[in-house]
Amino acid sequence: MAQIGQIIVDVPTMQTNEPYSYAIPAALAHQVQVGMRVTVPFGRGHRVVSGVVVGLSDDTNFDGDLKPIQSVLDLAPVLDDELQQLAKWLADTTYAFRITCIQTMLPNLLKAQTERQIQPTEPLSADEMQAYFPQGAPRDFDTAKLDEATLAGLLRLQRAGKVEVVYQVTSKAAAKTTTGIKPALPVAKLQEIQATVAKKAPKQAELLGYLQTMAPDKLVAQSQVAHAADVSTAVIATAADKGWVVKQPLEVYRDPFHQPVKPTQPLRLNAEQQTAVDAITSAVDEQRTENFLVEGVTGSGKTEVYLQSMAVALQQHRTALMLVPEIALTPQMVNRVKARFGHQVAVLHSGLSKGEQYDEWRRIDRGEATVVVGARSAVFAPVRNLGIIIMDEEHESSYKQDENPRYHARDVALWRGRYNHCPVVLGSATPSLETRARAAKGLYTRLVLAKRVNDHPLPAVHIVDMREEVKQHSEGDFSQPLLTAIQERLDRQEQMVLMLNRRGYSSFVMCRDCGFVLKCPNCDISLTLHMDTHTMKCHYCGHEEAIPHICPNCHSRKIRYYGTGTQKVETALQKEFPTARILRMDVDSTRRKGAHEKLLRQFGQHQADILLGTQMIAKGLDFPNVTLVGVLNADTALGLPDFRASERTFQLLTQVSGRAGRAEKPGEVFIQTFNPEHYAIELAQQQDYERFFVTEMHMRHQGNYPPYYFAVQLTASHEEEAKAAKAMYQIVGQLQKGLSDNAIILGPTPKAIARVKRKYYYQVVIKYKREPQLKAVLEKIRQAAQIPARHGLTITIDPEPMNFM
Ligand code: ADP
Ligand code: ZN
Ligand code: ZN
Numbered sequence: 001m002a003q004i005g006q007i008i009v010d011v012p013t014m015q016t017n018e019p020y021s022y023a024i025p026a027a028l029a030h031q032v033q034v035g036m037r038v039t040v041p042f043g044r045g046h047r048v049v050s051g052v053v054v055g056l057s058d059d060t061n062f063d064g065d066l067k068p069i070q071s072v073l074d075l076a077p078v079l080d081d082e083l084q085q086l087a088k089w090l091a092d093t094t095y096a097f098r099i100t101c102i103q104t105m106l107p108n109l110l111k112a113q114t115e116r117q118i119q120p121t122e123p124l125s126a127d128e129m130q131a132y133f134p135q136g137a138p139r140d141f142d143t144a145k146l147d148e149a150t151l152a153g154l155l156r157l158q159r160a161g162k163v164e165v166v167y168q169v170t171s172k173a174a175a176k177t178t179t180g181i182k183p184a185l186p187v188a189k190l191q192e193i194q195a196t197v198a199k200k201a202p203k204q205a206e207l208l209g210y211l212q213t214m215a216p217d218k219l220v221a222q223s224q225v226a227h228a229a230d231v232s233t234a235v236i237a238t239a240a241d242k243g244w245v246v247k248q249p250l251e252v253y254r255d256p257f258h259q260p261v262k263p264t265q266p267l268r269l270n271a272e273q274q275t276a277v278d279a280i281t282s283a284v285d286e287q288r289t290e291n292f293l294v295e296g297v298t299g300s301g302k303t304e305v306y307l308q309s310m311a312v313a314l315q316q317h318r319t320a321l322m323l324v325p326e327i328a329l330t331p332q333m334v335n336r337v338k339a340r341f342g343h344q345v346a347v348l349h350s351g352l353s354k355g356e357q358y359d360e361w362r363r364i365d366r367g368e369a370t371v372v373v374g375a376r377s378a379v380f381a382p383v384r385n386l387g388i389i390i391m392d393e394e395h396e397s398s399y400k401q402d403e404n405p406r407y408h409a410r411d412v413a414l415w416r417g418r419y420n421h422c423p424v425v426l427g428s429a430t431p432s433l434e435t436r437a438r439a440a441k442g443l444y445t446r447l448v449l450a451k452r453v454n455d456h457p458l459p460a461v462h463i464v465d466m467r468e469e470v471k472q473h474s475e476g477d478f479s480q481p482l483l484t485a486i487q488e489r490l491d492r493q494e495q496m497v498l499m500l501n502r503r504g505y506s507s508f509v510m511c512r513d514c515g516f517v518l519k520c521p522n523c524d525i526s527l528t529l530h531m532d533t534h535t536m537k538c539h540y541c542g543h544e545e546a547i548p549h550i551c552p553n554c555h556s557r558k559i560r561y562y563g564t565g566t567q568k569v570e571t572a573l574q575k576e577f578p579t580a581r582i583l584r585m586d587v588d589s590t591r592r593k594g595a596h597e598k599l600l601r602q603f604g605q606h607q608a609d610i611l612l613g614t615q616m617i618a619k620g621l622d623f624p625n626v627t628l629v630g631v632l633n634a635d636t637a638l639g640l641p642d643f644r645a646s647e648r649t650f651q652l653l654t655q656v657s658g659r660a661g662r663a664e665k666p667g668e669v670f671i672q673t674f675n676p677e678h679y680a681i682e683l684a685q686q687q688d689y690e691r692f693f694v695t696e697m698h699m700r701h702q703g704n705y706p707p708y709y710f711a712v713q714l715t716a717s718h719e720e721e722a723k724a725a726k727a728m729y730q731i732v733g734q735l736q737k738g739l740s741d742n743a744i745i746l747g748p749t750p751k752a753i754a755r756v757k758r759k760y761y762y763q764v765v766i767k768y769k770r771e772p773q774l775k776a777v778l779e780k781i782r783q784a785a786q787i788p789a790r791h792g793l794t795i796t797i798d799p800e801p802m803n804f805m
Helices: 081-094 098-105 126-132 148-159 187-197 202-213 222-229 233-241 271-285 302-315 331-344 354-365 376-380 409-420 433-440 466-472 480-492 566-576 595-604 645-657 679-686 689-702 721-738 774-785
Strands: 004-009 020-023 037-042 047-057 113-120 163-170 176-183 245-252 291-296 319-323 345-348 371-374 386-391 424-428 445-449 460-465 495-499 509-511 528-530 535-537 544-546 559-561 582-585 610-613 626-631 668-673 710-718 744-756 759-768 794-798
Touching: 004 037, 004 098, 020 037, 047 098, 081 098, 081 409, 098 376, 113 148, 126 148, 148 163, 176 222, 187 202, 202 222, 202 233, 222 233, 233 245, 271 291, 271 302, 271 386, 271 445, 291 302, 291 433, 302 319, 302 331, 302 386, 302 424, 319 376, 319 409, 331 345, 331 371, 331 595, 345 354, 371 376, 376 409, 386 409, 409 424, 433 689, 460 466, 460 480, 460 679, 466 668, 480 495, 480 626, 480 668, 566 582, 566 610, 582 595, 626 645, 645 668, 645 679, 645 689, 668 679, 679 689, 710 721, 710 774, 721 744, 721 759, 721 774, 774 794
Parallel strands: 291 424, 291 445, 319 371, 319 386, 345 371, 386 424, 460 668, 495 610, 495 626, 582 610, 626 668
Antiparallel strands: 004 020, 004 047, 037 047, 113 163, 176 245, 509 559, 528 535, 535 544, 710 759, 710 794, 744 759
16 A cells, blocks of 8 residues: 655646645545546645645655645546656646646646635634624635634734644536436335325326336436426425435536437548548557648548548547637537437537536546547646547647747657557648658658549639729729629628628827827737727736727827728628628627537538638638639738748638639639739739748748747746846847757847736847757756746746747
8 A cells, every 4th residue: 555645736837747645534545546636735824735645655764754645636647658648748848837738638627726714723702703704614714805803803813823824725616416316115015005195196196107217327417307296396395305316416518519410321422532541540550650741722621531540530439639720710520520420429619618617527537538639738638548639720829838838749749659659640731840840850750631522623813903903993802803892792692701800990099190099008009999898908918998089199180990800890781782792700790609610501501602711710611612712811911920921821712712712613702812922822822832831941041040940939028127238138148058069049029019917028049959958957947947036027938939929
């Protein structure tokens, strides 16, 4: 029997990044297992914190008395061996704390919270009880919530040793239950009673009859029994009083899927798809870690390749994990997986309530769900015996988490592929440069789907030069060619998708006399006009204020909004085409849960002619009747100060173009731009990913950017600008000393948006090819950052930054 538990405590500091030893009291000896959460006293004050058992042993290097584990929070381990190793690796590669990584892996409901309570240590006088414990003892002790007099009084009692503060760890995990019923008596007895009540209480007799048909030991939901026996719950309550039935809580899963899905059968694959499936499934068969890049044009049937490869893993009694960028934006994908694999599928994403997440997590943990679909954090699903991992739209930036731990789901997926000896399939029409470059080096096996299924042609893409349009026509959001094309579709009763690269009614308010722009008082960026709430909002911190009618700077009345938003475009569009039915899909129209799905369902049922939306409509939609795609402003993303601006623009235009002409009817795309000669736009027109890859690789080579160089970004933030800057200059000094001359250090620079949520941000970017010392230097910086953290200075290290702004 192990006597010592190695525990990672929930105190995110460097010192606690390695496990602490705790004694296992005899009473808990049979309970404690590796991977369970426990509570332990910590530090000199014996503050009670939660922690995770990462090892058991009989000896320790620690001499002196060990503190004991106080309680065990789980009945079964919540982290298996794989996830524990993964947490360690993650902490190591993302410069995050192990406890932070562990918590990232667990569903929200399992994140234990501590509550402080205060209680008397000896009997208090009646007056004292009345004054300080009016509701009885113990009471919650949250200093922020107590009034001054009470707090002062309690502290006085504490100094006198009459009260103490105790810590209560409240694990929030809660299974959902409903009232369950089972018969309390044997069938013969029930029959007997039924005969006696038959005349005077027919409903009770009916229930007694039904009870005889029930299994003796299985709880059935009370509502279900009431329905089946056709009695009210009052009748069941009476039966319980009389001792005919037993009432007990029955655990139920919260089912996030209310829409039934029609099952589908595997499709007959075309030659390219078959080649891809054969290659992938041979790795599944041989339990071989092999990583694939499925590079398939939009509409080439990548999903069918995923589904049939997953089916092979399931046939071998292994499991499948499929990652998608954002579930809310891709309900069609989830439905396609559910339609093929039915109840085996669990779905994990942040749109679920905490309870729903926890239920899905447990279904996976218990092996009841063998197919997991989910967004970024689903890569940590407790699915065992993985036979295949799929990552759809692998280029999407939402796979990278931009808070600690700053992991990329792709790296985690590859790690799990190695651990489980199974293939990892990265799929995209526009792979990230990094992934495509690795495939070129032979690190990934490249599988190409060059044609759309059934030989449907790719849509014809037209570039509209908006500079000419502005010269010839008035300054509207729609060019003449696009207007003509929309009218044609309306006449033919075909559908179309129009994308605006933005959100809100219009972007910002500007004074036409003095040029004053209304900015957020907390952040350094302009406020956005929202017509739905009639307010100005900050998209970074949420600050909200009234729309100004007089310029605060020069008192002119000519303060107006500029730019274009989806609501404004919708109004203009409706004016051009009064009879057109328009659905608008943007952040504002999809705030409510399930709103995305509803809009898409309406569009799929042809309840609208035009789907007008922001970037969120570019992904994964598959509507056969859509024959026109219009991009209203292709340039917005090009202007960003980021080396990935061209890549993002190319990806977005290609993705959205792919929504057109997916079935029999041919598709057409119009891209409105002020930069028609830009290679990202020209090559998106030709839908030539390979040429874009070559061109962009050349640009990256010239600029010493990834994938030729690795990049690490360090950020310092503080409420005082000078302190953030000073910290960054010190760090640069350390870097220059520690790294070779080949490392390129950019900065320190204030971030493009320098002030967010009342803090100033300074950053440094290190570009390098080989820096054996880098890890050690960064570790040192991280350790040093521990102390300033208490003085309001935050240092973050991002090993693979997605945004350089
Ligand atoms: P992608 O993900 O590559 O854009 P999809 O997987 O969405 O493409 O496939 C596009 C359409 O083609 C879907 O409607 C799909 O059902 C259909 N499809 C895929 N493979 C086949 C096939 N082998 N035979 C017939 N239809 C197919
Ligand atoms: Zn003004
Ligand atoms: Zn703000």
